[in-house]
Amino acid sequence: MTKQDIRQQIEGYAEIQAEIEVLRKYAHDRRADRGTVDRVINLLHPKELKLTVSEIIEETASSKTFRLISADGYLPPFQAGQYINIFVNLAGIRSSRPYSIASSPSQTAYYDVTVRRVEDGFVSNYLLDEVTIGNSLTSTSPAGLFYYNPLFHGNNLVFLAGGSGITPFMSMIREVTDRGLDRNITLIYGSRDPDDMIFKDELEDRAQRHGNFTFIPVISEPPPSYSGHTGFITAELMQKLLDDVKDRMFYVCGPEEMYTFCLPELDKLGMPKKRVRQEVFGPPKDITMEAGWPSEVKKDDTFEVQIRGGKTIPARADEPLMISLERAGITIPTSCRSGECSLCRTKLLSGEVFQPRGVKVRKSDRQFGYIHACMAYPLKDLEIML
Amino acid sequence: MPDYDVIVIGAGNGGLTASASLAKRGAKVLLLERHNLPGGCATSFIRGRFEFEVALHQLSGLGTPEQPGPLRGLLGQLAVLDKIEFTEEDTLYRTMVPGEFEVTLKADRTEIIAALKEKFPDEADAIDKFFDLVWEFCMQMVSIFFMRDPEASREKYPIYCKYAIKSSKEVLDDYFKSPFLKLAIASYWGYVGLPPSRLTFMDMAMLLWAYTEFKPFHIKGGSQALSNAILDTFIKAGGYPRFNCGAKKIIISDGKVKGVITETGEEITCDYVVSNASTISTYMEMLDEKYVPDDKLKMLGSRSVGPSGFTIYCGLDCEPQDLGIDVSTQFISLNTDIERQFASWRTFDRPEMCGMSCYDVADPDFSPAGACQVAVINLQFADHWLTIPPSQYADVKYRYAQALLDIVEKVYPGFGDALEEVDVSSPITHLRYLGHPGGGFYGFEKFAKDSNLFIPPTSGIDGLYFAGAWAGMAGFQPTLESGVSAAKAIYRKMNK
Numbered sequence: 011m012t013k014q015d016i017r018q019q020i021e022g023y024a025e026i027q028a029e030i031e032v033l034r035k036y037a038h039d040r041r042a043d044r045g046t047v048d049r050v051i052n053l054l055h056p057k058e059l060k061l062t063v064s065e066i067i068e069e070t071a072s073s074k075t076f077r078l079i080s081a082d083g084y085l086p087p088f089q090a091g092q093y094i095n096i097f098v099n100l101a102g103i104r105s106s107r108p109y110s111i112a113s114s115p116s117q118t119a120y121y122d123v124t125v126r127r128v129e130d131g132f133v134s135n136y137l138l139d140e141v142t143i144g145n146s147l148t149s150t151s152p153a154g155l156f157y158y159n160p161l162f163h164g165n166n167l168v169f170l171a172g173g174s175g176i177t178p179f180m181s182m183i184r185e186v187t188d189r190g191l192d193r194n195i196t197l198i199y200g201s202r203d204p205d206d207m208i209f210k211d212e213l214e215d216r217a218q219r220h221g222n223f224t225f226i227p228v229i230s231e232p233p234p235s236y237s238g239h240t241g242f243i244t245a246e247l248m249q250k251l252l253d254d255v256k257d258r259m260f261y262v263c264g265p266e267e268m269y270t271f272c273l274p275e276l277d278k279l280g281m282p283k284k285r286v287r288q289e290v291f292g293p294p295k296d297i298t299m300e301a302g303w304p305s306e307v308k309k310d311d312t313f314e315v316q317i318r319g320g321k322t323i324p325a326r327a328d329e330p331l332m333i334s335l336e337r338a339g340i341t342i343p344t345s346c347r348s349g350e351c352s353l354c355r356t357k358l359l360s361g362e363v364f365q366p367r368g369v370k371v372r373k374s375d376r377q378f379g380y381i382h383a384c385m386a387y388p389l390k391d392l393e394i395m396l
Numbered sequence: 397m398p399d400y401d402v403i404v405i406g407a408g409n410g411g412l413t414a415s416a417s418l419a420k421r422g423a424k425v426l427l428l429e430r431h432n433l434p435g436g437c438a439t440s441f442i443r444g445r446f447e448f449e450v451a452l453h454q455l456s457g458l459g460t461p462e463q464p465g466p467l468r469g470l471l472g473q474l475a476v477l478d479k480i481e482f483t484e485e486d487t488l489y490r491t492m493v494p495g496e497f498e499v500t501l502k503a504d505r506t507e508i509i510a511a512l513k514e515k516f517p518d519e520a521d522a523i524d525k526f527f528d529l530v531w532e533f534c535m536q537m538v539s540i541f542f543m544r545d546p547e548a549s550r551e552k553y554p555i556y557c558k559y560a561i562k563s564s565k566e567v568l569d570d571y572f573k574s575p576f577l578k579l580a581i582a583s584y585w586g587y588v589g590l591p592p593s594r595l596t597f598m599d600m601a602m603l604l605w606a607y608t609e610f611k612p613f614h615i616k617g618g619s620q621a622l623s624n625a626i627l628d629t630f631i632k633a634g635g636y637p638r639f640n641c642g643a644k645k646i647i648i649s650d651g652k653v654k655g656v657i658t659e660t661g662e663e664i665t666c667d668y669v670v671s672n673a674s675t676i677s678t679y680m681e682m683l684d685e686k687y688v689p690d691d692k693l694k695m696l697g698s699r700s701v702g703p704s705g706f707t708i709y710c711g712l713d714c715e716p717q718d719l720g721i722d723v724s725t726q727f728i729s730l731n732t733d734i735e736r737q738f739a740s741w742r743t744f745d746r747p748e749m750c751g752m753s754c755y756d757v758a759d760p761d762f763s764p765a766g767a768c769q770v771a772v773i774n775l776q777f778a779d780h781w782l783t784i785p786p787s788q789y790a791d792v793k794y795r796y797a798q799a800l801l802d803i804v805e806k807v808y809p810g811f812g813d814a815l816e817e818v819d820v821s822s823p824i825t826h827l828r829y830l831g832h833p834g835g836g837f838y839g840f841e842k843f844a845k846d847s848n849l850f851i852p853p854t855s856g857i858d859g860l861y862f863a864g865a866w867a868g869m870a871g872f873q874p875t876l877e878s879g880v881s882a883a884k885a886i887y888r889k890m891n892k
């Protein structure tokens with residue numbers, strides 16, 4: 011006897027066969043559902059956004075806000091604190107930089123991104139100096155992990171901002187105050203100079219109108235007549251400003267130096283890891299200063315990177331591999347450019363790279379030789395697979 | 397000459413084992429995956445200092461080196477056993493109704509029986525008889541299907557024939573009185589996604605038997621380590637993977653598979669395609685309508701998309717024992733009414749049950765020192781999620797998650813205070829990352845009519861094969877096996 015036979019001898023077999031006949035007779039027509047999966051995905055996470063610059067607002071001497079509207083009709087929702095990665099084609103190179111959305115998520119008619127000039131910066135200077143109203147841009151859809159999570163953040167939030175690091179907080183502050191959400195926010199905003207504080211007027215205004223939002227500027231190089239808080243954001247200052255730090259959730263966003271300074275201060279306050287959220291900040295200014303960088307490799311050492319099945323390109327030791335690839339006309343998927351999102355995950359077949367601490371490479375990815383190209387610096391000649 | 401012998405669409409479990417088996421046998425294989433890494437469900441993601449396991453709560457079928465299960469042999473042949481490590485759980489699960497009932501079942505038949513008898517002394521006899529039935533049933537099933545007894549018949553295998561597609565509820569009601577006892581024995585119902593009234597006895601018995609005999613396992617580094625290891629075998633055997641590159645169309649000519657068109661419009665030729673994408677999208681989106689056999693259209697329309705799930709990935713800043721968590725796998729129900737719990741998978745109503753896995757109980761190195769990881773899960777169908785306006789999605793997600801965390805808090809007070817990192821996945825998340833209708837990670841629902849007793853394994857199209865949960869049973873072990881089967885079928889045909 012064959013297996014087929016025993017199947018038919020199972021009790022209830024005939025009844026199920028009959029049921030199947032009926033179900034097939036009245037089958038749902040799946041042709042009607044075509045495209046559903048893509049439609050659902052595109053409502054929340056379209057692959058690419060086509061944007062038009064609809065307004066440009068001068069914020070301070072060094073920064074502007076670009077109001078971006080959709081060129082094809084739809085901007086997906088986001089959580090206050092998320093960013094988009096904006097692509098540019100510049101000097102024959104296609105590259106990108108992430109910018110936090112500063113506008114409130116309560117509307118998605120537009121996204122505001124506020125860009126501050128970075129000396130010698132490739133993209134910020136282009137956006138500030140060349141982009142005009144009506145220009146087109148493309149970007150990823152909103153992404154990132156620096157946002158409020160009601161499941162464990164609580165209702166008492168302290169934001170530590172520095173420089174352009176105010177942008178994600180601006181979105182959160184706008185959302186909470188506009189929608190009247192039940193959250194208390196204290197913003198401690200460090201700046202060198204009181205006149206170069208992005209959103210200063212709006213922040214003062216919102217603080218005045220909303221009892222649950224407190225705005226505290228801290229100026230590191232104050233003019234002689236300045237009467238507010240001065241210096242840096244120290245544990246002592248925070249202790250003084252916040253009566254009880256214990257039940258607070260701290261969020262930190264700013265330039266590299268801000269983390270090196272503020273995180274130890276939060277330690278001094280006794281804040282456990284679970285009470286501190288930090289935004290990523292991209293490649294460090296000088297990778298050779300990072301802990302663990304091998305001293306024998308010099309800044310301007312250049313290595314060869316062979317791409318399996320493709321060309322061989324040069325790569326400087328002090329530049330992330332992703333930039334060397336972009337210089338050679340090769341773009342790989344990217345969103346955070348900070349080692350966090352893993353979109354640029356690339357297989358290293360041979361050679362060695364340096365990935366600073368904090369780059370979020372999975373354990374087994376390390377074992378099997380995957381790197382995050384946006385934060386991987388070549389230390390030898392490499393062979394990679396894209 | 398076509399560009400490749402075989403193109404495999406999708407690098408989930410089924411796609412990975414299909415690719416690796418074929419490449420190891422010398423076929424020229426291209427593996428296309430729309431996402432940026434391999435695994436499908438079998439993956440992980442990092443938040444803070446935690447690497448969250450996406451899908452694997454308990455790996456079945458592996459067995460110990462001394463008493464190997466079918467999966468151990470399969471992974472050995474794919475040369476992945478020596479690349480990764482597994483941790484054995486000594487317990488199947490703990491079933492709890494907070495404040496009312498609790499029992500822990502070890503992965504050992506004698507101990508399970510003893511634990512149940514201790515709680516239900518009145519039903520001691522029935523417990524013995526029931527476990528005799530389950531074991532006898534499974535032994536008969538093994539002889540018929542795994543040993544392929546050529547003389548299988550109803551006379552020779554009466555237990556199998558009597559019970560295979562009976563409803564589990566009918567059998568449980570026959571044997572037992574206490575609803576708590578029935579709940580404890582049927583606790584794995586969520587692994588198939590059907591309540592006892594719909595769950596075949598065959599599925600319930602096999603789960604209990606297989607997890608007991610072959611033990612539940614976790615993987616060091618999570619299921620991503622397994623996916624990476626299989627891909628590594630594939631690459632070393634000369635296979636070519638391409639990520640961020642979905643398949644859009646399957647080209648047919650003269651009634652045979654001729655190639656694949658990618659989402660960027662590139663046309664690549666081949667003789668065979670293995671699809672690890674859902675059968676719905678393979679037939680309805682990738683094939684031209686004129687090539688879809690009528691009976692396949694009817695088959696697709698007569699079956700319903702199975703559940704997806706809702707998981708809260710929790711990173712805690714304490715060791716499991718600090719909260720009193722001492723077993724890896726727990727099922728917490730607020731009542732004993734599984735039918736009602738199943739019905740709630742179609743609503744945003746307050747959930748009445750959840751599963752909870754703590755990975756650091758069996759493997760203290762899973763998370764950094766002083767920390768541990770817990771996944772809290774309840775299954776959910778996608779339909780009601782698809783009706784939420786995108787702008788409200790986040791709010792709805794958090795509300796549902798909070799309701800689940802409230803259940804956990806009842807059993808483990810202080811759980812909420814220990815949270816250091818939390819992320820949540822919903823049916824929409826699974827739909828996005830897998831590309832499957834309804835985010836269904838079990839494929840179609842698994843009623844009796846959906847078992848391979850009734851569904852023919854062939855695609856109806858020359859050169860097209862399937863691997864994965866949509867074309868067979870769901871879960872790690874079955875989907876890993878399905879890829880190897882597809883590879884064997886192709887290999888046989890290539891060498892004719």
Ligand SMILES: Cc1cc2nc3c(=O)[nH]c(=O)nc-3n(C[C@H](O)[C@H](O)[C@H](O)COP(=O)(O)OP(=O)(O)OC[C@H]3O[C@@H](n4cnc5c(N)ncnc54)[C@H](O)[C@@H]3O)c2cc1C
Nearest residue numbers: 107108109110124125126130131132133134174177291292
């Ligand atoms: C999540 C996230 C959100 C952000 N949000 C905002 C925002 O809202 N607003 C905002 O203004 N910025 C934001 N940024 C920063 C922004 O993405 C850019 O990094 C910034 O605009 C500078 O880009 P750039 O191209 O002008 O500078 P880059 O060309 O990237 O240069 C940055 C610095 O690196 C140095 N540098 C450049 N090239 C090299 C090299 N090859 N080797 C060594 N050093 C080099 C430059 O001299 C300069 O000091 C955000 C970053 C992240 C990661």
Ligand SMILES: Cc1cc2nc3c(=O)[nH]c(=O)nc-3n(C[C@H](O)[C@H](O)[C@H](O)COP(=O)(O)OP(=O)(O)OC[C@H]3O[C@@H](n4cnc5c(N)ncnc54)[C@H](O)[C@@H]3O)c2cc1C
Nearest residue numbers: 406408409410430436437453454642643673864865871872
């Ligand atoms: C939260 C959760 C918990 C689970 N718990 C367990 C458990 O404890 N034990 C257990 O055994 N099982 C469990 N499962 C089930 C198990 O993970 C799945 O059944 C199994 O992994 C499915 O494998 P698959 O081969 O069907 O492929 P899938 O994982 O479904 O992957 C399909 C792949 O195909 C890709 N793809 C789809 N369309 C295309 C296209 N057009 N082009 C290219 N690529 C495409 C997708 O991106 C994906 O990578 C769980 C699943 C989830 C999500």
Ligand code: FES
Nearest residue numbers: 347349351352384
């Ligand atoms: S682009 Fe996000 S990790 Fe590299």
